[in-house]
Amino acid sequence: CIWALVITLLGYVLCSALNPKASLQYTFTPGHPFATGVEIDYLEPIEWLPQSHDQDRTLGAFWKYLAIVLSFAAARDWLMGASRQERRSGDGASRFPGDRMQWLLWTLAINAAAVSLVGMLQRLDGTQQLLWTFTNHINGGHGAFGPFPYRSSGAQYLNLMWPVTMGFWWVLRRRNVARRSTSHRSGGDPHVLLLVLAALTAAGVVVANSRGGFLLLVGLLVAVFVLMMLWSKRQVGFKLGVLAAMLAVLGVGGWLGGEALMARFRSEDIGSMSGRKLIYEDAARMAEDFAVLGSGAETFAPLYYFYRKKDPAWNGYVHDDYLETRITFGTVGFVIILLIFLAVWLVPFVGNGIPAPPEFFLLIGVAMVGILIHAKFDLPFQIYSIHHQFVLLCAVLTSLKWQRG
Template structure:
């Protein structure tokens, strides 16, 4: 009895004793790590949930801006952790592959065709080196602060929370209750939640479905009653995935389920019973896929693949990416430089849409085109090292989080084979890699270690607050984009001064973006300040020489001054259009714009040649034939002019072109053919008053 009382007294005395400095330091370091992990979780939530309808780029720029701003706070916390705990440099196949990936991104940024785009990303995507630095910071934070597997649940709760929040908005969209009116998107037909695009949301949902399934398979018993919540989340995400109908998500789910099956066999052992259970699960999967294919909107989109113009468009993009890779095999065109070089490689059929492709719509083609063999090898090394680590640890009792991350990254890359990347989903592989690094950190060999420092609490706060100050600088880009939206929506005569003011402020706030200078030029044209407009277009082309439309605007300004006697403007206009052709050699609209400039300057032979090139590249555009016909007519070759218009009507079946053709036929006194052309126009459009009037004019002739 006395022994027990003595032990109790000793225990009470130990509790009363103050903690040693060492234990308090450890406790403080743990607290700072928890703060870092909480900030990383907030970063992930921002990537998925943040949007701002008041700006021009509603989704990606707000996500990039706020994650970049918060990254400064996160960096400050990590600096404190590094000073207090010291920095260890772990080495293992997985860590070496991670270092190689970071080095590859730095190297291909340094060698990029356009380094500004490599660093900051292209407009509408913003996935340059700055964003990847944030993603790397998130991965490193997860590796350092998760204390695997202790805090892995923090990430699970974060992903579950943002999935539920995004799904609430998606359901509202599907029910037609979207509080925001979208100009170019139908949120009811294919909900996109807070991610900005149905393809992005579908890819995200495929990852959530697989992560939920993996958690149930590998941690079902440990979850207890939570497994019902996990199952409900997976089921809800699967239903939404079918509604959103992103075809690539099917590939992601299949890839993820295959990985789950392989890892489950590794974990349980390939016994006869396990194989039979796996076969049963496979059969159930086949049945489920059959139901999806034959009885859901997603299946309808899968069946429509054969005739879908999207498929032919994707093939054109893949072919262009392959040619970029062939011309830049080692380091690619440069990190995130796909949009920079893409116009030089795409066929006219794709370029006719005049839309810059910022992504190859496939991580495989995008990586090859932008980072070459070096990028492909480094990414492959990282994924292989990840898979090997998961395979080796699959039988560990605490491997559930690692195995879930492995299945999730398989779903991401599976669906990403045919989908573009974006701010809202690009964090997924980095978070998964962070979990793998956290798991590997426990046993990885440390080759270097920095000394620790004893920092006062005030010093720690000063470090964090000091770096937090840089966060406010990130908000300027969002303000510039908001001003750009004001300028864009004010581009009409009655509000032109407002557009000029907003556009000027946008270029002052964020002078690096070419689109803002182009908008300023358009606004200045409306207030008849053509000289300033020309200067603005010069700034736009200097920043984005790969965008043909900016060269067209500059060429049009040079034409304006050439028509008013500026002796140097004609040569400047011609040189500008040659630069436009060099930027996009297969773009038919560039040749059409050049033809119009040449026609205005009485270079009829040049106009005819340029318009014929436009027609050869894309025979389906009526306006090309109009310019060619005008050039030939003004040369005095009426027969050739009529032949161009005749060919255009045959190739385009355009009623507007029929009316132009009929007028030229009437001028040439070819009334019989004119009558036939007008009758066909009225057959297609009985209410066409212009055709009826022309037909009445030649009645009896």
């Protein structure tokens, strides 16, 4: 079911790229990093097929989506297999978390914590360069966080990852309790490090200075805390550990970035959502014009040049991924994407993956719900690294099976 939908979506994008409705010519001003104008020449496409208003952009999007799909397939196939050590010593039954799943989740956890740490160091240093090396052209050069030129993207990436790290820690702790491990009781097991990594990752959201990211962080912390309290009755030590980690997140984050974040909440542009309301008004007309088949993947930016009435700036994104998807993919493509996501969550309940405890699914679900909420007010799925990370988590989900009882 998933593959039928994915192939349909790829075919939909490729069809629109090969059926262009317009040819665009961009104009550039010397010394300016972005295009300053665009001219459009209309062509004669097959009207009842998906169309693109910028063939080059849509064709580039097709190759990007194909790469993401192949990455999903490779990750899922790899996770479903066993390591060499497991094949030698195992009884043939797959167990969660297997060696490969642990390698992947440890890598994701360490990487997210490293991104958070680098972003914090940049904030303390005061540099506006990306990784102290590259000039940042976004938002006038202000607001970079780690490798992300847009601070909100950094916060979105971290908010996507820290609940997953918490879920991994929860699973390993549960396994050690079941084994009555001495290393668990003494606090010496490596899984304890995951709690530190999760706290460090989440603290970076505060330091990133993203208002939306911070509000979402608070909501995610509450959701994770409630789930863990309800799912882990009579485990006082566990509850105290979770509470300590969450207090550490707010304490460290507040100490390093609380003052700057509060200044952003007091700024005058909060009422206009940093100009988003103007973009939404102009983009709503675009959604009406391209309601059924869309304008073509990744064609919002050039077309917005002609549609902006309320907004004097030429913005490259709607800052509402749902609205932008409706514009570029139309209702048909939007529905296909929704069906793919629903199918991903259906697989653990009907598929034949590796049995995994419900708490792991719950924490991945919290992470995904968080990024989907933020997508209503920003652009996480327009950022390749966040988009790819989300799809990688989908691969993890489809390799597992909800363990009942």
